Amino acid sequence: MLIGAIVGPVYAGLIVLYGFSPQATDVGYAPLQPIAYSHALHAGDLGIDCRYCHVTVEDGATAAIPPTQTCINCHSSAYGIRRDSPKLQALLAAYYGTGDRPETAGLPIPWVRVHDLPDYVYFDHSAHVRHGVGCAECHGRVDRMETVYQVQPLSMSWCLECHRNPGPRLRPASEITNMTWAGPVGGRGELPDSAARLLKEYNIRGVAELQSCSLCHR
């Protein structure tokens, strides 16, 4: 009885806490996109590099969603690949307008944000990508996703896991966009000299600095 009275509320509290945690609420979030674009097809089967579309990932804070023009490079209405596919009609309509409403040509496509950090967090893609953090580290195996979903909780404690021990999660510059990279021979992160070498190579700041509040909050 007594035990129940103590354990019950604690248990209930834990359940609620877990229910509100990013693990429960955010991981697996896979909103429907206006166009059923398949990363599994493009990045996986076709092996297009992430940076073909997300061109600004090495220069800016955001890994910009590509302009419609990028899609049209391959899928133009005149000679494009699979231009008759029903899945592509929304794209073509956005770019060229539809027959009866040509004035809609050039309307941007409102993609739905999947990885959404709080507004008081300032994440910079370029700072990470240029310092050995691979895309898959946070975004998971995008090359296997039909619809992109959130793999990691993107919570502060999750960020700090890496900021407190960045070495094992770094990879050589050539492998940043490699979705299948499994780490140096002998298993990723298990060769301490590889981690130490990469930390030095990328001139990664000390752990104290990587944990400074002002690094991400402004």
Next chain:
Amino acid sequence: MMASKDHNYWRSLDELANTPAFRRWVEDEFPDLWERIATGGNPQTRRQFLKLAGATLALGGLTACRWPKEAIVPATRQPGNRVPGVPVQYATTYELSGAATGVLVTSYDGRPIKIEGNDKHPFSLGKTNHWMQAAVLDLYDPDRSQHILQRTSGTDRYLSRSLDDFRTFAAAHFERLRAVGGAGLCVLSEPSSSPSRLDMKSRFLAAFPQAQWIEYEPISRDNEHNGARLAFGRPYRSHLHLERADVLVALDSDFLMLHPAALKYARDFAARRRPDVANGYDCNRLYVLESNFSVTGSMADRRYAVRSSDIRTALEQIAQAVAARLDVATKLPAPVGDLPLSEAAAEAIAADLVAHRGRCAIIVGPQQPAEVHVEAHLLNDWLGTHGETITFTAEPAAERTDYAAGMAALAEQIRAGGVDTLVILGGNPVYDAPAELGFGRASGQSPDAACAFDKIGTTVRLGLYFDETSRCCDWHLPQAHWLEAWGDGLAWDGTLSVAQPLIEPLYGGLSAIELLAMLTGDKLSSGYEIVRRTFAERFGALESQEERWKQSLHDGVVADTAWPTEKPDVRPVSLPPAKPTSGFEVVFTPDYSVYDGRFANNGWLQEWPDPITKLTWGNAAILSPEDAARLGVERDGDLVAIDMGAGATLNVPAYVLPGHATGSITLPLGYGRFDTGFNAYQLRRSAGLDIAAAGQCRRVEGREELAGTQDHHAIRSKVGDAEIQKRIPVLVREAELHHYREHPDFAEHVVHVPASESLWREKEYTGHKWGMAIDLSACTGCGACVLACQAENNIPVVGPDEVRRGREMHWLRIDRYFRKDTEGAAGGNAQPVAVVHQPMACTHCENAPCEQVCPVAATVHDEDGLNTMVYNRCVGTRYCSNNCPLKVRRFNWFYNHHGPYHPRSIRMGTSPLPGALLKHAELTDIEKMGQNPAVTVRSRGVMEKCTFCVQRITAVKIKARKEGWTSIPDGLITPACAAACPSDAIVFGDLNDPRSRVRQLHEHPRAYPILAELNLRPRTVYLAKIRNAGSGTDEEHGQHGA
């Protein structure tokens, strides 16, 4: 005077007198809170709170699972070299009162969010004033007019029209006018230096040869023109070269703040205010004679409070003394009446001037009548300043009539029925025309009263707001903001710069040149084409000047376009002697915040404390303490009646300003719109536009609570006044130049504190060590930094009620201390005062008291030693603010950016459109576009404070790391305040870089830390202020500054 210890300092007369009101301020950490809780405050507020609390819960329940879906909307075709989220700067041109200044505008994904100075522009030199900083808020102001409106005839109702409707109307109407050569057509325009505007004007007048073109602005430099015309035969524009001047005499001239070239002048002036051993203790000397206390006056070494109408006599006193010393025959009238300057003072100034012939200047303010300008030109000529410290260029619009005279002629013509169509470009004449011309319903009359415009057949108005003038017009067209339009402008010296739009017009506005093109039937219609055509006419065919155009657009300035310097001769003139006046003189001045009223709807400017009075959200009649005592004004805010005769009376709150001239009342213009302050234009007539004589003033019943910030954040324990008098000189350290020269390290010996040790292990900062140095000797107190900080850091506006409760949110404030000026006692001043300005923001103490009391570690140091504020951790205990000895932390009491307390809503009233109310309880989407996305928008219940612009530091650090720099060059990181500071008084950098400017200044002998006894180890140090008053009548005058 020796070192500053001997002086008596105070911030307000309340403090000086230690009144209960002042004590209430200092004893309450957050004044008025208890009052509000105990009484429940305003019942509506409490209901509002419950409603909010309920809504918060409901929303919380619904959205706790995940925050709202966000869309990412990429461009369809991305322009090249554009990285989303990376800000880009573009050069463009800002114009105020007919003089242009180059600026760089930061654009974030196509939204202009911040304005910086353009270092290539000769009148910006990389710096900005507060008006430029505030322009972003005007751009995104949802109160700006958004529709073309047409009055339905005979009523006060307006209907929304399309641009095509107007075009159809204009085509027919102006075709008819063209047939009669434009007879009965008149254009009333605000003055502009824009060559394109001038070109369109001549095209318009060519199409309508009989049309009239009148220019009007309430703040004019007509007296200057007329004075130069009298002295030289034609108007010349004066240019000061303050960097060459050792002695300056400013007569009612606010050349550091209100002059069109003030940014340059402040820079040049401050460059001569940094004496140290390296420059041989070089320091200029500034004498100021003025009625109202101006920013320039606050920088004076010797300041004499002289009524504006007595300035001429004072100048004649000086001239007589100079003439005697130089042995020139003077034809100037001898001073008559009571002499405003003591003989000793006049002699001292004259001696100083003569000793520095060719290296001095006498500067007269534009509100002084033409005769004073003539006399000053003459005196300057004797002193050999022409061609040295003062040069001249021909005045561009030499033949134009005075603004007020033009308006009087227009009023007369309207009365006679001679105006059939009036086109008004910008301005706001119904509000600000001289009162006796009867232009306005605004002149204190009821809205039903007749307006002069009623006699005109058709009135067309182009304006940013649907304001007083538009309400009297048949057609209203929204004007494009200067950040939305192509244009050009001439700087004070004629340097041409082009203005490019940063964004498409948000509300479909037209620029004045576009409207003129439409009315003229020009074949060009877009602003771009018109500006290109003007450019081509000046620099040759379009093809050949393509490169020049591109370069000019990129640089924001067209090289080598300044006017040639001329050297006119002063003609002998005989002037009638000055007429002595009686009664109060009433001086009308442009307001430092709202200028002539055009910025009245700008919450940032309204809440920006006036540099001298520290008033926000309103104006007051400024009086001297002697006059206040005589009139029975006991406290600021007591009402006085000002009677200018002929029925022009106004009951207004008084503000008692130490150092103001006795017998003079200053009325700042520009208020009385939307419930803030009073409209001084109601008393302003053509006969006394700037200085009106023979006013009557008496105390009347009642008072109005002014929203001032001067006593806010004062530190005062119960130690008694004597102790306070010992403490303030430790906070603001200053000394006379000769004392400083003998004791270069005086600042560190103002007070000695025993070395103390920290309770904690002190950290060594081996990487970057950011620090700041503020030179009190250079700081003019202009307040540009305050607004730059506000614009950069998304600082909310709280409104007058909250300001009265001491809850303004500015991260950076400027403490203004008055001091008894024992030196100034010579010279006829009854109560001489001097002023020290001290910008005060978080000093990022290494041993920070705020951090030690935060229960949740929401404020902690980072590895560079920044005292960071982590908003998402803060739970709002406010312990940190309690423990901050500098009182630089600000608490978000309300949803300041949105919600029912959002105070930008100085409402323009109801919209003329039926059914639509212009009320904004919340930040609109348009307003959100103006926020800086690099800075968190803080919410209710969160503490905030200066971050040293950590977003700017981080941006450079990330860039440096990405590009593999070995070090960060000094000067690359500049916080918003330092970037704006016109006198370059704020310097920021890395203290671990031995060559950095800030490190040099930290090691400067004038540098001192604030509150050393608390062992704060602040990262901001102050450099003590140096004054150069000399010791009275001494011979040393001859040597200073050598």
